[in-house]
Amino acid sequence: MKAGLKYDKDKTRYDLIPVGVIRELAKVLTMGAKKYAPNSWQNLPDFNDRYYAGLLRHLMAWRRGEWRDPESGRLHLSHVLCNAAFLLWKDLKNAKRRGN
Numbered sequence: 001m002k003a004g005l006k007y008d009k010d011k012t013r014y015d016l017i018p019v020g021v022i023r024e025l026a027k028v029l030t031m032g033a034k035k036y037a038p039n040s041w042q043n044l045p046d047f048n049d050r051y052y053a054g055l056l057r058h059l060m061a062w063r064r065g066e067w068r069d070p071e072s073g074r075l076h077l078s079h080v081l082c083n084a085a086f087l088l089w090k091d092l093k094n095a096k097r098r099g100n
Contacts, residue, residue, distance in 0.1 A: 021081070024074070024075060024081065025078065025082055027074060028072070028079055031072055031074065042089075047086075048090065051090075052083070052087065054079070055079075055080055055083035055084055058077070058079040059077075059080050061076045062077055
C-alpha cells in the first residue's frame with residue numbers, strides 16, 4: 001500500500017496551543033456571554049482603554065499573589081488572556097481595514 005500524501009508542512013500549527021489555555025479562554029468567554037450577551041464585548045464604548053485597563057487590573061492582581069478573581073472565580077491570568085484576545089481582535093480588524 002502506498003503512503004498517503006498531505007501537504008501541511010507550512011500550515012499554521014493550532015495543535016501547539018495548549019488545550020488548557022483554550023479551555024480557560026472559553027470559560028471566561030462563556031461566563032461573559034451568560035452575564036451580558038454573546039459577543040457583546042465587540043461593541044463596548046472606549047474599547048481599547050477599557051480592555052487595556054481590565055487586562056492590567058487582572059495582571060496586577062495576579063502579580064500581587066491573588067490567583068483567582070473574587071467576582072468570577074476564574075483565574076486572573078485567564079481574564080488577562082481574554083482581554084488581550086479582545087485587544088488583538090480589534091487590532092487585527094483595524095489592520096485589515098487599513099490593508100495591512
